[in-house]
Amino acid sequence: MRFQDIVGQTNTIGTLQYMVDANRLPHALLLLGPAGIGKRTLALALIQYLLCTNRSDGDSCGQCPSCLKTSKLIHPDVHFSFPVVGAGMTSDKFMPQWRQAIHENPYMDSNQWLQLIGAENKQGNINKDECQNIIRKLSLKTFEAPVKTLILWLPEYLGNEGNRLLKLIEEPPPQTHFILIAENSELILNTILSRCQLVKIPLLKDQDVVDGLSRWELGTNDKAWGIAHLANGNFNEAITIAGNKVSNDAGLLLDWLRKCYKGYGPDLVKWSESFATLGRENQKHFLLYGLHFMREFLIMLATGSSNARLQAEELSSAQNLAKVLNIDQVEQIVRLFNDCYQYVERNANPKILFLDASIQLHKTMKRWDV
Incomplete structure (x- = not known):
């Protein structure tokens, strides 16, 4: 190198x-x-x-x-x-x-x-x-x-x-x-x-990411600028997006949030049991993605701008979530995700941890006292 x-x-x-x-x-x-x-x-x-x-x-x-x-x-x-x-x-x-x-x-x-x-x-x-x-x-x-x-x-x-x-x-x-x-x-x-x-x-500047993608032959200039905006200074993320290696974290998070909003117990139990099989490193990576999504969503709520660093499907979901979540609720969710990350690192039982997190999410999204 x-x-x-x-x-x-x-x-x-x-x-x-x-x-x-x-x-x-x-x-x-x-x-x-x-x-x-x-x-x-x-x-x-x-x-x-x-x-x-x-x-x-x-x-x-x-x-x-x-x-x-x-x-x-x-x-x-x-x-x-x-x-x-x-x-x-x-x-x-x-x-x-x-x-x-x-x-x-x-x-x-x-x-x-x-x-x-x-x-x-x-x-x-x-x-x-x-x-x-x-x-x-x-x-x-x-x-x-x-x-x-x-x-x-x-x-x-x-x-x-x-x-x-x-x-x-x-x-x-x-x-x-x-x-x-x-x-x-x-x-x-x-x-x-x-x-x-x-x-x-x-963090890398958007121009640096664009230049890097060009050097790696991973997209035209117009496409590279769009990728750079989503990557937020992370060239590894830019490579992933350019290669269309779409992570399932986005779909998994949105599915979880929908189930938590509905609050149907058997669905929450089934989701928690399925998620527990992914392994701790994947669970930690998912929670980091969730924090990224919530950070961009919080910026969108606070500024009223739709110029968040989210892909099209994520942005559409964020706009729908804006109808049911306010800034205080998002801050509670961020704290919950941070706590879950620490508990995963400490080898907490994932079935119990994420079922409890699902219940807390439901209460937060329905504006009950948590």
């Missing part, structure tokens, strides 16, 4: 180039921002630039042995750590799938990755064995490059196991760099955050 291959993020690229050129790359760097905006591509391009033996014009050459190995994710001094599923499983055991996934879509999100490796009803994590593996690998001498690096994608999945890495992050071996890629700093141990230099990555 070269800097020139990245969609947008010009200012951040300049910051990373300066860090390397001025020999000021910190031993622990945290790239923080929403999903789908290119944090992982920035990390990959940064490492390739750092290890390149023939840099020019602020970018790696892409042709030296180091660049060729780094671009294929096989450089012996570049290590990766990411969420996996299964007791005692480590990132090393999923490297073939990781390389293929990054090659096909370097902007993929955590749910896409975990479903790819068969998460189903399991939650992803970065466990004790993975932390011990990181410590072991970074204690070794470099094989080829003058430095060794670790790209740790989503340290949020470390939980308290992150304590095992504190000393290593604070006092790493000479010429060792950590690149952490995160989306939610609130889920990361403060002791890890305090040991990292933070670089916040912004």
